[in-house]
Amino acid sequence: MKRVLIIYYSQSGDVTRAVESLTKCLKTPEIQLSWECIKPKADYPYPWSLYKFFDVFPECINGEHPEIFPPKFNHNYTFDLVIIAYQVWFLAPSLPIQGFLKSEYAKVLQNTKIITLVVSRNMWHSASETMKKMIAEVGGIHIDNVVVTHQGPPLATFITTPWSLLTGRKNRLLGALPPAGVKDEDIDALSIFGERIANHLTKTDCSHHSMLAGLGTVEVNQRYIIPELIGRVIYHPWAKIARFFGQQGSWSRLPIICLFAVHLLFAIPIVLIVSNLIQFLFAPLIHKKIASYVELLKSPISVG
Structure with a gap:
């Protein structure tokens, strides 16, 4: 059994x-x-x-x-x-x-x-x-x-x-x-x-x-790799700031959470435009790194 x-x-x-x-x-x-x-x-x-x-x-x-x-x-x-x-x-x-x-x-x-x-x-x-x-x-x-x-x-x-x-x-x-x-x-x-x-x-x-x-x-759709990596970079400082102002559910961090939501609404289209520019302008330079990251995502093993 x-x-x-x-x-x-x-x-x-x-x-x-x-x-x-x-x-x-x-x-x-x-x-x-x-x-x-x-x-x-x-x-x-x-x-x-x-x-x-x-x-x-x-x-x-x-x-x-x-x-x-x-x-x-x-x-x-x-x-x-x-x-x-x-x-x-x-x-x-x-x-x-x-x-x-x-x-x-x-x-x-x-x-x-x-x-x-x-x-x-x-x-x-x-x-x-x-x-x-x-x-x-x-x-x-x-x-x-x-x-x-x-x-x-x-x-x-x-x-x-x-x-x-x-x-x-x-x-x-x-x-x-x-x-x-x-x-x-x-x-x-x-x-x-x-x-x-x-x-x-x-x-x-x-x-x-x-x-x-x-x-x-x-x-793996490579179009989403750079936008997501940029998103992670943007998310971390906002998360640290919001947490500094209080725990989940606390009123003290309500303004920060609202600011983040508004920021995200405008940031998403900007991130998509920037990521497309990066992939267009620097494709030869980042091709190997993107390909390596794709293989990492396909593997069940974590590196680092």
């Missing part, structure tokens, strides 16, 4: 749908599945209010994780595989998942093979690298990463994703923009990866090599 632990946190339901599709083929007599939905002690409402949405930003960037309620999985079990499915908040793993990985309960990951499943808009790179480092810190063995992104072109998701977060609706907006979230077809396609995982688990081979090599689980 092989034991698989599934750790996840979902708000809109996309993460839940994705991980259920991924593990559909693992529901066999030879495999025992344990499901664990992380429950943070802090309140992260869905749909979000506009202020609460931006108010989690400093903690996401600074890695100030919330406390979580004790998980229900059997702590005496040794699992053959752990699957961690998560969202991206402000270019970082969602705070509840950070809370689990920084808690005492994360010792279940030690010396255990781990597959991550990230469900995000289009800028998932920084969150993925952060996850790799946190998994390494607790002694986990990250063997594969699966990435699922929201449907529609970037400009469309720039509208539909916030709309969904603030209203809870996923329907077509204005009759023209695509629905928010992940396509049903992309969710269903994850079962192909699940078949490969099930085949590996039923073998006696206990190696720590990839289970999903060659299946194209990670596709």
Whole structure:
């Protein structure tokens, strides 16, 4: 009997749908599945209010994780595989998942093979690298990463994703923009990866090599690399300043959070223009570094 632990946190339901599709083929007599939905002690409402949405930003960037309620999985079990499915908040793993990985309960990951499943808009790179480092810190063995992104072109998701977060609706907006979230077809396609995982688990081979090599689980769009890197640089000072003025939910930092939200509205188009100029003017100089970063993103191993 092989034991698989599934750790996840979902708000809109996309993460839940994705991980259920991924593990559909693992529901066999030879495999025992344990499901664990992380429950943070802090309140992260869905749909979000506009202020609460931006108010989690400093903690996401600074890695100030919330406390979580004790998980229900059997702590005496040794699992053959752990699957961690998560969202991206402000270019970082969602705070509840950070809370689990920084808690005492994360010792279940030690010396255990781990597959991550990230469900995000289009800028998932920084969150993925952060996850790799946190998994390494607790002694986990990250063997594969699966990435699922929201449907529609970037400009469309720039509208539909916030709309969904603030209203809870996923329907077509204005009759023209695509629905928010992940396509049903992309969710269903994850079962192909699940078949490969099930085949590996039923073998006696206990190696720590990839289970999903060659299946194209990670596709990197190079257009988003520079904008995201610039975004990370911009985010850090704002997060430090906001945190200096108070903790999450405190009125003392309300003006800073509001200023950040307004700043972000104007900064995003500027960042996109600047990143396009950088890629156009300095393409020969940065080509190798971008290519190297793409390979890093595709690898389950963190460097540095």
